[in-house]
Amino acid sequence: xxxxxxxxxxxxxxxxxxxxxxxGDSGDGMQVVGxxxxxxxxxxxxxxxxxxxxxxxxxxxxxxxxxVSGFQVHFAxxxxxxxxxxxxCLVVMNPAALKTNLKDLQPGGILIVNSDSFGITDLxxxxxxxxxxxxxxxxxxxxxKVAIDKLNREAVKDSNLALRDxxxxxxxxxxxxxxxMFERSQETTIKWLHxxxxxxxxxxxxxxxxxxxxxxxxxxVELMPIQYRVAKAxxxxxxYRKITGNEALAMGLVAACELANKNMVCASYPITPATDVLxxxxxxxxxxxxxxxxxxxIAAVGMAIGASYGGAIGVTGxxxxxxxxxxxxxxxxxxxxxxxxxxxxxxxxxxxxxxxKTEQSDLLQAFFGRNGESPVAIIAPKTPVDCFNIAxxxxxxxxxxxxxxxxxSDGYIANGAEPWLIPDVNKxxxxxxxHPTGPNSEASDGVHENxxxxxxxxxxxxxxxxxxxxxxxxxxVGLEHRIGGIEKQDVTGNINYEPANxxxxxxxxxxxxANIAKTIPDLTIEGDQEGELLVIGWGGTYGxxxxxxxxxxxxxxxxxxxxxxxxxxxxxxxxxxxxxFKYFLVPELNSGQLLLLLRGMFLIDxxxxxxxxxxxxxxxxxxxxxxxxxx
Amino acid sequence: MTVTALPTLKPADFAxxxxxxxxxxxxxxxxxxxxxxxxxxxxFPKEKMVFxxxxxxxSRFPYYLNTxxxxxxxxxxxTFATGLKLAxxxxxVWVVTGxxxxxxxxxxxxxxxxxxxxxxxxxxxxxxxxxxxKGQYSPTSRLGTKTKxxxxxxxxxxxxxxxxxxxxEATFVARTMDLDPGHTASTLQxxxxxxxxxxVEIYQNCKIFNDxxxxxxxxxxxxxxxxxxxxxxxxxxxxxxxxxxxxxxGLDPEVVTIGKxxxxxxxxxxxxxxxxxxxxxxxSRFSYPxxxxxxxxxxxxxxxxYDELMAKQMAESLAKRGKGDLQKLxxxxxxxxxx
Numbered sequence: 001x002x003x004x005x006x007x008x009x010x011x012x013x014x015x016x017x018x019x020x021x022x023x024g025d026s027g028d029g030m031q032v033v034g035x036x037x038x039x040x041x042x043x044x045x046x047x048x049x050x051x052x053x054x055x056x057x058x059x060x061x062x063x064x065x066x067x068v069s070g071f072q073v074h075f076a077x078x079x080x081x082x083x084x085x086x087x088x089c090l091v092v093m094n095p096a097a098l099k100t101n102l103k104d105l106q107p108g109g110i111l112i113v114n115s116d117s118f119g120i121t122d123l124x125x126x127x128x129x130x131x132x133x134x135x136x137x138x139x140x141x142x143x144x145k146v147a148i149d150k151l152n153r154e155a156v157k158d159s160n161l162a163l164r165d166x167x168x169x170x171x172x173x174x175x176x177x178x179x180x181m182f183e184r185s186q187e188t189t190i191k192w193l194h195x196x197x198x199x200x201x202x203x204x205x206x207x208x209x210x211x212x213x214x215x216x217x218x219x220x221v222e223l224m225p226i227q228y229r230v231a232k233a234x235x236x237x238x239x240y241r242k243i244t245g246n247e248a249l250a251m252g253l254v255a256a257c258e259l260a261n262k263n264m265v266c267a268s269y270p271i272t273p274a275t276d277v278l279x280x281x282x283x284x285x286x287x288x289x290x291x292x293x294x295x296x297x298i299a300a301v302g303m304a305i306g307a308s309y310g311g312a313i314g315v316t317g318x319x320x321x322x323x324x325x326x327x328x329x330x331x332x333x334x335x336x337x338x339x340x341x342x343x344x345x346x347x348x349x350x351x352x353x354x355x356x357k358t359e360q361s362d363l364l365q366a367f368f369g370r371n372g373e374s375p376v377a378i379i380a381p382k383t384p385v386d387c388f389n390i391a392x393x394x395x396x397x398x399x400x401x402x403x404x405x406x407x408x409s410d411g412y413i414a415n416g417a418e419p420w421l422i423p424d425v426n427k428x429x430x431x432x433x434x435h436p437t438g439p440n441s442e443a444s445d446g447v448h449e450n451x452x453x454x455x456x457x458x459x460x461x462x463x464x465x466x467x468x469x470x471x472x473x474x475x476x477v478g479l480e481h482r483i484g485g486i487e488k489q490d491v492t493g494n495i496n497y498e499p500a501n502x503x504x505x506x507x508x509x510x511x512x513x514a515n516i517a518k519t520i521p522d523l524t525i526e527g528d529q530e531g532e533l534l535v536i537g538w539g540g541t542y543g544x545x546x547x548x549x550x551x552x553x554x555x556x557x558x559x560x561x562x563x564x565x566x567x568x569x570x571x572x573x574x575x576x577x578x579x580x581f582k583y584f585l586v587p588e589l590n591s592g593q594l595l596l597l598l599r600g601m602f603l604i605d606x607x608x609x610x611x612x613x614x615x616x617x618x619x620x621x622x623x624x625x626x627x628x629x630x631x
Numbered sequence: 632m633t634v635t636a637l638p639t640l641k642p643a644d645f646a647x648x649x650x651x652x653x654x655x656x657x658x659x660x661x662x663x664x665x666x667x668x669x670x671x672x673x674x675f676p677k678e679k680m681v682f683x684x685x686x687x688x689x690s691r692f693p694y695y696l697n698t699x700x701x702x703x704x705x706x707x708x709x710t711f712a713t714g715l716k717l718a719x720x721x722x723x724v725w726v727v728t729g730x731x732x733x734x735x736x737x738x739x740x741x742x743x744x745x746x747x748x749x750x751x752x753x754x755x756x757x758x759x760x761x762x763x764x765k766g767q768y769s770p771t772s773r774l775g776t777k778t779k780x781x782x783x784x785x786x787x788x789x790x791x792x793x794x795x796x797x798x799x800e801a802t803f804v805a806r807t808m809d810l811d812p813g814h815t816a817s818t819l820q821x822x823x824x825x826x827x828x829x830x831v832e833i834y835q836n837c838k839i840f841n842d843x844x845x846x847x848x849x850x851x852x853x854x855x856x857x858x859x860x861x862x863x864x865x866x867x868x869x870x871x872x873x874x875x876x877x878x879x880x881g882l883d884p885e886v887v888t889i890g891k892x893x894x895x896x897x898x899x900x901x902x903x904x905x906x907x908x909x910x911x912x913x914x915s916r917f918s919y920p921x922x923x924x925x926x927x928x929x930x931x932x933x934x935x936x937y938d939e940l941m942a943k944q945m946a947e948s949l950a951k952r953g954k955g956d957l958q959k960l961x962x963x964x965x966x967x968x969x970x
Contacts, residue, residue, distance in 0.1 A: 240968070310722070482700035
């Protein structure tokens, strides 16, 4: 008699969203597989958001707590704005990864563990006295122990690779497991492996084998009684790609220069987490982009200003410590009224601080971190995708107003990724730039010393209606003139030490920057248009604050949200918006910098919600902060 | 193609309308006069000349020339010049700096501008003192120099700027002095024609705070015994009687008397184009009173400039990839389409 044993039918549970983190040694390739899961999920139609978390050390000693590198992916069938507060699934490649990441796994969450890496020395390196896989401390989680080292070795054994090289495929084995568990297609990753390792067939085949082996292992042993399914999200139609904040910044700058018909010169000194922007631009020479790795941060800003003086778009990218060094240069651009774009991808400070961790603590530095009264424009992207638009705005404002513009990005959105609806190049805004070609003086300019009031002269500090001076570039016949950091005489630009002139010029520079407000969009209120509480944010915290406010409003509370992308000047309607609410909460990843400005400038009794841990807000932290107002 | 002849200009055409504010008797006046003279003779349009300076007495120079000028911040002039050259490679860009500006606060930028061989011309006015801040010792002040910040005499070894320029791989290195106008002019002519990073040290007298520090070469009675004028292809001879010369004894140069210690044939012949910079380096270390101090061009070699290499890479990228296409750039990743 033949007994027919039917294979058990697959069981799927539909969920709205899944948050997964891969964690392992910094040499374990966690960023690579995290990126793959992201790409695959995006291509399968989910909304995505990611958060990489890596140590400052390139290769901290293997297996230690300091060397743990993680990559978090949130994919969903709904519109999402954050990489997720807590994990549905955590994949750990060693005990150190378990120890540093377990606190973020939800109760009852899935914990996939490489059980081969829990030997006595591995445990000691992670400072575990007993084996957590055996001492009952992981009770309350759904533990999936997989002998990843051994199974991977078996899978790649015919691959013609040294043992060590074969072992390096184990991240793809782990990815295969995750693909099975969350019903992801392997096709995109296999295609990617071909493009990456096409010229190294042994490595290519081994990685594919590892990926498939992981997937098949999940299926064969029915690793979990259930698999999860996340439906496609309802997303605006169009063609998408995934983009990080740093990628979007680089592309935005290049696109804006193209549409302004200008060449870009980007001078930077390598610094985490901003260097990626220089990497990207260095490879775009066919767009007329010149990059130079300067000898230091000071040289970088000098070169960028020199390039602007020469009529190019001068850009310099850095992080907080670099801004400290650039401040004297930035002030020269304020005084000589030249365009300049300064990208500050903020990280934890002060001093060297937390190079790979995020913070919003350079706002006041951008506002006030220079000698004298030195107004600059300050704008901040609110999401990775928004970096593209902000880069455009930076170049528009810098050239339209002859002023340095700070872009305050941060480590969180610089490295975080989300889907980007690729824009139609023909619909991007054009940027109009005029360089004078002849004299601009008229009798009505008044008589200044040195006869500058005579017609037929070029007056480098004669201003337009917005108080902007002309951008005359070397090489233009007849417009030879001198500029510099010493106080200028109004109109002529000659050196001038007169008391009244200095006050006029200080006030004029400030008014010019204030005039930028005429050209920027009004602040828009999300949620309740008036009511009890207004939650006020700026920069990279947008996604988390928006999600938090949406959740809190489900309680029926009257909450509005505004988010500043333009910080100097603030949008014209800011004071009017504030009049519509009774209470104000300002969440920031610092100890209250925007809070200080708002209290000082708008006289509102705002309260801060502040986190200074090198980590982004959790949605729950925003909701908790809001709740205090409705008790 | 039409060729427009350059207008004939006079030195006065290079004077700006600004009142000159250097102290009476300052060496900077003489340098400015020679610069205007030389600029007016150059086959180069005035509107394409740019003078960039840092901070200090010398750095006021651009205000007094009717070219494009940028008076920047302390020590950083080479960085602005570098950025400007990146934006507009066909400009003639000069940097005017001093011993404090170029060798103290700006030492790093000087080194890197020179090693990049970017096509800028750096004139360093050396007066061995901080003048604008009213008399403190500078990185070129000699040991023992008494100033307000070194009342017991400076205890810091001075920088030899020519040695530094050579070590930084400058492709043109020269020295001249304010009180030898003819030599200043010919040196400026030479530097104007050079392609690549050029460095010229100009001894310049500070009448107020360090008067006469270079007397041993600026005083015509003393000059011939203490200054060695280098001429390419000529023996290194100096002295009132024109009978002193430089001979190499192993790796050590020595001063000898021709006819007494040796024959003319034993005297070193100057080769400014030598690929090996060792001899130039030895000359750069000649210091009064043990040796005559050298004037003229120590090194003049032709290497690909930063500007040329950058232009080459730009052209290669364009040839290989075609003109940048934003639509393609945006799509340079995995794509997906939502219907």
